[in-house]
Amino acid sequence: MQRWLKGLLTLGLLATPLWAWAQAASSDPAVTRVDIDTGALQGRSALDVTAFKGIPYAAAPTGDNRWRPPQPVSPWQGVRQATRFGPDCMQRPDPSDAAPLGVTPSEDCLYLNVWAPADAIPDPRVDRAPTDHPVLVWIHGGGYVNGGTSTPVYDGSAFARDGVILVSLNYRLGRFGFFAHPALSHEQPSNQVQQRAPLGNYAIMDQLAALNWVQRNIGAFGGDAANVTLMGESAGGASVLDLTGSPAARGLFQRAVVMSGGGRALMGPMPALSADQGDLPSAESIGEAFAHQQGIEGQGADALAALRHLPAEQVVNGLNMQSLMTPQEGPSTWTGGPIRDGNLVSGEPEGIYQAGLAQHVPMMIGTTDADLGFSSADSMDTLLAPFGEDADRARALYDAEGSGDVQRVGRAIGMDRMMTEPARFIADHLAASGEPVWRYRFSHVALEARDQWPGAVHASELPYLFRTLESRYDRLDDSDRAMAWQLHRYVVNFARDGNPNGGGAPTWPLHTPLSNLMMDFTQKAGPVARQDPGQAQLDLIEQHLTPVLDH
Known part of the structure; x- marks a missing residue:
């Protein structure tokens, strides 16, 4: 048995959940009611955890609120039951999703x-000092078209x-989350247009609204609003x-x-909001193509009213992870995700990091x-x-x-272009600014998938991160449980004080462009x-493909 695994077995950490080693909770019944800025919530407590589900952080983005920034929640009277998830955001569920939904999606979905x-x-x-627990905010992935909490x-x-x-938070997906149309731009009063009011990136606006909700309310749950870590995978990482x-x-x-979040424009340039902001098809023209597909013409209030009255199923038609991998005929009717609006999103992360304009935080x-x-x-x-002269x-x-396997080699090159090199690029630029950066590669494959997968596939680390392996796999071994403990422990440490090290885990060195050190979560050695x-x-x-794709 590997030494790393034997050490964990000696400590008993595989057989006993980490929380069981913590100090025993008070014998008093757990508090399951909190008061936030919109009213009282009733949660549910079990096994030393109190959960509150389906908390609205913005009004339903339906009717006239479709394609508007998130609107305030109306306060409620009495105590709201917060024991069930709210609907995930409207989508065409992907049957191959590594994290299938637990509830039916709906356009009314802005819950956390x-x-x-x-x-x-x-x-x-009890008269005691307020607690100040660290806070971890999770943004799910799904290609901006699938997923939920x-x-x-x-x-x-x-x-x-x-x-x-x-x-954890839901945010609008697909055309509900990223959509522009001249009628929407014309709807803004002229003085707001001059102030470059946010348009198009409704999903980003939702995420910001949820983060602001955390600032206002997390103290009611015992959280520290000044100690918040933002975490996401795939589209969530992006x-x-x-x-x-x-x-x-x-x-x-x-x-x-940031987990598998890309960082460069390797899936195609980010569209500008309008034609006067770039020479590529603009988000507005993409929105007009969608409207035309639905039989809606014009750029005035009537066109916008018709768009807002479309059934939700029609708005997401043709969008899920499977369909995005299939070539589409005719003009594009989907922006592909974020829109370069010059306000909330000024461009791809690579340009922002190169220019030193990103928020410098440990990562x-x-x-x-x-x-x-x-x-x-x-x-x-x-x-x-x-690769030109470097093709050989x-x-x-x-x-x-020398297999000549075009598909396998193409996937490997595509992965490095789309995911691995961009992660290193972001890490290099952030480290050069003086911020601590820890880079990783997750290589562990679950027992059940070892004879099926070529390695650790996209999103396969998530059940380890959350220590929810049993929700994904029927068969596990001790190395699976040990890996879940290790990965989870590093993130817990990082959320507490900004450093993943501590608690007996192997030392994770800082990334620098010169050292190029990383933590590899390996199959055999941990x-x-x-x-x-x-x-x-x-x-x-970086030498050959990145300059071509950037231009």
């Missing part, structure tokens, strides 16, 4: 959830048992990067965890070793042509065994600090 240690919530029956994989109980308050670059998010969080950032990667090349020569070197690095094994490939990607 809070898991807190049972002894964290202030007790009016109701999936059992994202249960925040393990974090709460380890003293961290976990907040959202974290966008928020680090948005002036509207400054001061709303103190550190960040954990990384990918999985078999992460997302796409290629449409039908031959090795076509695939390697962008690229062939040697990505196809050392977490291992090492130089990036793919450094040569990433150097080649």
Whole structure:
């Protein structure tokens, strides 16, 4: 048995949940009612965790609120039951999703959830000092078209048992979350247009509204509003990067965890809001193409009213993770995600980090070793042509065994272009600014998937992060449980004080552009600090493909 695993077994950490080693909670019944700025909430307590689910942080974005910034919640009378998830945001669910939804999606979806240690919530029956637990805010992934907070994989109980308050939030998806149309721009009063009022990025506005809700209300749950870590994976990780670059998010969080979040314009340039902001198809023209597809013409109030009256199912038609991977005929009717609006989102993270305009916060950032990667090349020569004179070197690095497997090599190059090199790029620039950065690669594959997957696929680390392995797998071994404890522990440490190290886990060294050190969460040896094994490939990607794609 591997030494790292044997050590954990000796400590008993595989058989006993981490929270069981904490100090026993008070024998008094847990407080399950809190008062926030819109009214009283009744949660539910079990196993030293009190959970509040389905908390509205903004009014329903339906009717006239469709394609408007999130509106305030109307206060309620009495005590609102917060024991069930609110609907996840409207979407066409993806049957292959690694984190399937737990509730039916709806356009009325701007809800969040809070898991807190049972002894964290202030007790009016006891005269004691307020608690100040660290707060972790989770933004789910799903390509901006799928996902939600109701999936059992994202249960925040393990974090709460380890003293961290976990907040998860829904945000508008697909065309509900990212949409522009001249009629929407014309709706803004002229004085607001001059002030560049936010338009188009309604999902980002939702995330900001939830973060502001945390600032106003997390103290009622025993949380410290000045100790907030923002964490997301895939589209959630990309959202974290966008928020680090948005002036509207400054001061709303103190550190960040970016998991498979990209960071460069490698899936296509971000569209500008309107045609006068760039030479590519604008978000407004994409919105007009969608309206035309629905039989709606014009740029006035009648067109906007017709768009707002479309059934929700029609607005998300043709959008989920599977359909996005299928070539579409005709003009695009989907922006692909965030819109360069010159306000909330001024551009791709790479440009913002290069210019030194991003919020400088400590960061954990990384990918999985078999992460997302796409290629449409039908031959090795076509695939390697962008490397120019270094095509043979690229062939040697990505196809050392000479298999000539275009699909496999294409996926590997696509992964490095889309995920791995951008993560290193962001880490390099943040480290150069003086902020501490810890970079990782997750390579562990669950027992049940070891004969099916080529490595740790996209999002496969999430059940380990949340310690919810049983919600995803029927068969586990001790190495799975040990890995869940390790990855989870690093994030708990980071959320507490901005450093993942401590608690007996192997030391995770800081990333610097010169050292190129990372933590590799390996299959056989557990977490291992090492130089990036793919450094040569990433150097080649940065040298050749990045300049081409950036321009």
